[in-house]
Amino acid sequence: MKNIRDVAKKANVSIATVSRVINGHDNVSEKTKKKVLKAMRDLNYRPAPSYRNTRLFKTIAILIPNLKNSHYGEIVMGVESAARENGFDLFISITSENPDMEYESIENFFERKIDGIILSEFFIEKEKLEKFQKLNIPIVIADFKDDSVFLDSVNTDNFNGAYKAMQFLYDNGHRNILHIPGPNWSPAARDRINGINEFIKNNNDVKISFTSNRGYFPNAGRIAIKNYLKDKGLNFTAIFAVNDLIAVSVIDELKRQNINVPEDVSVIGFDDSPIAEYFYPYLTTIRQFRWDIGYTAAKLLIEKILNPKSTLPRKILIPTELIIRDSVKKIN
Template identity: 45%
Template sequence: MKVNIKRVAEEAGVSTATVSRVINGSDRVKEETRKKVLRVIKKLGYKPMPALRKIADLNYTIGVLVPNLVGDHYNEMVMAIEDYASKNGFELIVSIPKMLPESERYVLDQFFKRKIDGVILCELYTGVTYLEPFLKSGVPIVALDYNIEDITCDSVNVNNKQGAFIAMNHLYENGHRKILFIRGPHLSPAALEREKGVLKFLKKHDDVEVFYSEFEGYEPEIGYESVIAHLEKYGKNFTAIFTINDWTATGALSALYEKGLKVPEDISLVGFDDAPYVKYIVPPLTTIKQPRWEMGQTAAQLLIERIQNKGSNIPKNVILQPQLIVRKSVKKIG
């Protein structure tokens, strides 16, 4: 059934004139009636003409919480969310708490006070207890690139565990049996899943030895410092490096060249993410591609469907598959 002003009036139990007055911001409507009509408008997903949607109460707003916008990973997902949201008449508020729990708590509090219609979370370090006000008030939440085990909500993730397994297997197929793994932050669910992929691979291949980096993180300096520290302590006892993401791979690449080692002639290198720039570095980086645009669009679609009360009430867990992108940073040996 088409949603129009008549259907809104019937659902709210008022006249079409009353609905019209609410839309136009008239003060000739009781506050209780106004709130009831606005609830019905949001419930049915009714969109008055653009000129009439200047009323703040009729603006649908999505809150997006991301750890940072450094690099390209979250940038692309946020752009995908904004693209889908704007095409469906939704506005976006993006907050960047920089992986600081106190900042996350403040952002979530502000989201709730501003009566955000829905929230997309990309990792949360403060703990899921701070999501309870949203859950109790019926505000839908979608976890993006973040697996929340303690609450039931829609989620969109890439199969990080399988991606890491694929990366390790590619090195194995090219003869590499001694591999340095540069780890991600232990508080990051995505990093932990990728490390599980490495462990899954090792269970199937007992002829492979993996050395774990002394440092952990997603930044280039982590890749650089990890390689320097390992070479100075143990020498070149590995033939390949698998990094937690492409950004750390650039740091590892710099450290190798500083130590007189070339990629892939001396050391092979595999990253994770398929950042836009890695096809242009020397050598072009072999990596695991994450479908970031598809992840962002899917998260926005799920959230908007929840806000508009469309589809099943059963939470959806969407798992997108990673893809190996072979370039020129891996050499076949042995």
């Protein structure tokens, strides 16, 4: 039995284009429309009637890059809770930070009939994303700040979270601080650096250093601190890691080099991931509320679905919270 994907392949167009033709949208050229209709006739494809304009499908979708740790899992749980409360089903697609997989997943959503999409850390080209916006399918961004995209978004307040981490280290006497940053592509990592720089601007007696190695996963932290110590030695009293996974791997590497935390070096993380309160020394960190990000994003999306009148995009920042445990020592 032929489906919309077969039609798209035969006509050499996207699934979204076939969907536009089937649903009578006028933003398709006459030439393309004829090509799609011919492919449908050749394949004897008869689409099921579209009810998009008369009723809801009661289904939303979320794209996430991975499920390697609890971060995206908690966001999805928040989305699912809001969806269930409002009687919506949820599709989940894991795209492995691959733009082609993201584009294919979004096209597949059209075939499956969804009412709206949540994008979390998308890597798709803006031009491709705009094609889907023109179909008037509501889209909300979760956990990926991109002001160049004219869409509703929900993010952690990474800027003030980083400022809060620096303030805590400062209040505990630390003036030489090393930051292990996240990857260049990450808006969250950039916002945390911006928060650090703002703190330095307001407190010029603090010296901040950065490792040349960066990343979000444990091996990056181990390599970063090992290389930094080899090149520059122990010229800091505290480390601010971009996330808890990096912080934990750094503490482990410091132990291997007979540098104790927090006696010799203090460490603060970001996230408050589950490991933070079970790895010794128990990690002081900045908590971000991942479930709330997902829940709020889904509520925004469902509101847009149920009330489709055009409004200016809403940019929501979820505040962070300082969680004090044992990995930061007060010094003179």
